[in-house]
Amino acid sequence: MDLDFEKPIIELKSKIAELKVAALHTGKDVNSRITILEEHLENITKEIFSKLSPWQRVQLSRHPQRPYTLDYIFEITENFIELHGDRNFADDKAMVGGFGIIGNESVMLIGHQKGRDIKQRQMRNFGMPNPEGYRKALRLMRIAEKFNKPIVTFIDTPGAFPGIGAEERGQAEAIAHNIKNMFSLTVPIICIVIGEGASGGALGIGVGDKIFMMENTWYSVISPESCSSILWRSWDFKEQAATALKLTSQDMLQHQMIDGIITEPLGGAHTHLKEAAASIKKIIIENITLLKQIPAQELRAKRIEKFCSMGKYREE
Numbered sequence: 001m002d003l004d005f006e007k008p009i010i011e012l013k014s015k016i017a018e019l020k021v022a023a024l025h026t027g028k029d030v031n032s033r034i035t036i037l038e039e040h041l042e043n044i045t046k047e048i049f050s051k052l053s054p055w056q057r058v059q060l061s062r063h064p065q066r067p068y069t070l071d072y073i074f075e076i077t078e079n080f081i082e083l084h085g086d087r088n089f090a091d092d093k094a095m096v097g098g099f100g101i102i103g104n105e106s107v108m109l110i111g112h113q114k115g116r117d118i119k120q121r122q123m124r125n126f127g128m129p130n131p132e133g134y135r136k137a138l139r140l141m142r143i144a145e146k147f148n149k150p151i152v153t154f155i156d157t158p159g160a161f162p163g164i165g166a167e168e169r170g171q172a173e174a175i176a177h178n179i180k181n182m183f184s185l186t187v188p189i190i191c192i193v194i195g196e197g198a199s200g201g202a203l204g205i206g207v208g209d210k211i212f213m214m215e216n217t218w219y220s221v222i223s224p225e226s227c228s229s230i231l232w233r234s235w236d237f238k239e240q241a242a243t244a245l246k247l248t249s250q251d252m253l254q255h256q257m258i259d260g261i262i263t264e265p266l267g268g269a270h271t272h273l274k275e276a277a278a279s280i281k282k283i284i285i286e287n288i289t290l291l292k293q294i295p296a297q298e299l300r301a302k303r304i305e306k307f308c309s310m311g312k313y314r315e316e
Contacts, residue, residue, distance in 0.1 A: 069111030075277035092133030108144035111154030131174035156195030182207035188291035213249035
């Protein structure tokens with residue numbers, strides 16, 4: 001599925017591919033024409049992606065070919081070992097995690113996981129964890145603390161699952177418990193928004209010493225569609241809602257809610273997984289090195305202060 005604003009790019013790529021196929025069959029030299037089209041492709045891609053609206057960035061964050069948590073984990077780690085279950089109810093496939101080696105560092109990696117096709121999406125519950133998913137995540141975090149290993153979380157969810165069973169098993173309590181306990185962990189925590197960062201579903205693994213967002217992602221208390229349906233009783237105003245919510249990585253950095261933006265390859269992370277993963281790996285290694293130099297109790301105190309200082313308010 002191609003996005004509307006990607007159509008000029010897709011059309012140019014199609015023309016280039018057709019020329020290359022025609023050249024193979026006819027033997028004609030069309031290299032100069034291909035070069036011109038490739039230069040035009042790069043220019044038009046830069047122009048389009050330099051003027052993306054907040055809603056277009058939301059669309060990119062949901063691109064069906066966008067890399068998910070396991071794509072990045074397998075790309076940046078060696079010897080990844082996935083761990084399963086919350087030791088209480090079930091193994092939630094919408095939340096994945098385990099140990100992997102990044103550089104020379106053994107790291108606990110945890111994140112939301114979506115699916116590529118219908119069968120995978122059903123298995124992964126469209127990246128919406130149940131309470132057991134958040135309890136599994138916290139169990140893995142405690143294992144990481146026990147062995148003094150840094151934690152990296154990958155945030156990409158449309159929200160925690162709002163089903164009756166999830167509510168019966170304590171969805172809100174599970175998320176709140178995670179938030180509380182992530183403040184008390186004594187190992188470095190790095191959180192990275194790689195796609196959608198919606199509401200408490202994102203915050204359940206979103207308390208960290210360093211928080212980063214990839215360039216074409218969003219982080220908000222509510223999705224643009226839901227915001228539009230509440231305020232205007234229609235999804236037709238989702239673009240206005242996306243702008244008003246200030247949910248892009250640029251907005252979040254401006255308001256000091258995150259520590260940095262991870263640049264994506266031109267055209268979005270889905271166009272070049274290895275390049276996007278390399279940028280993430282570099283950020284992880286750099287920040288783990290810095291955070292490991294901070295004593296555990298000071299690290300925890302700084303994390304609490306970081307979140308307490310967010311936002312603006314007035315006491316009367």
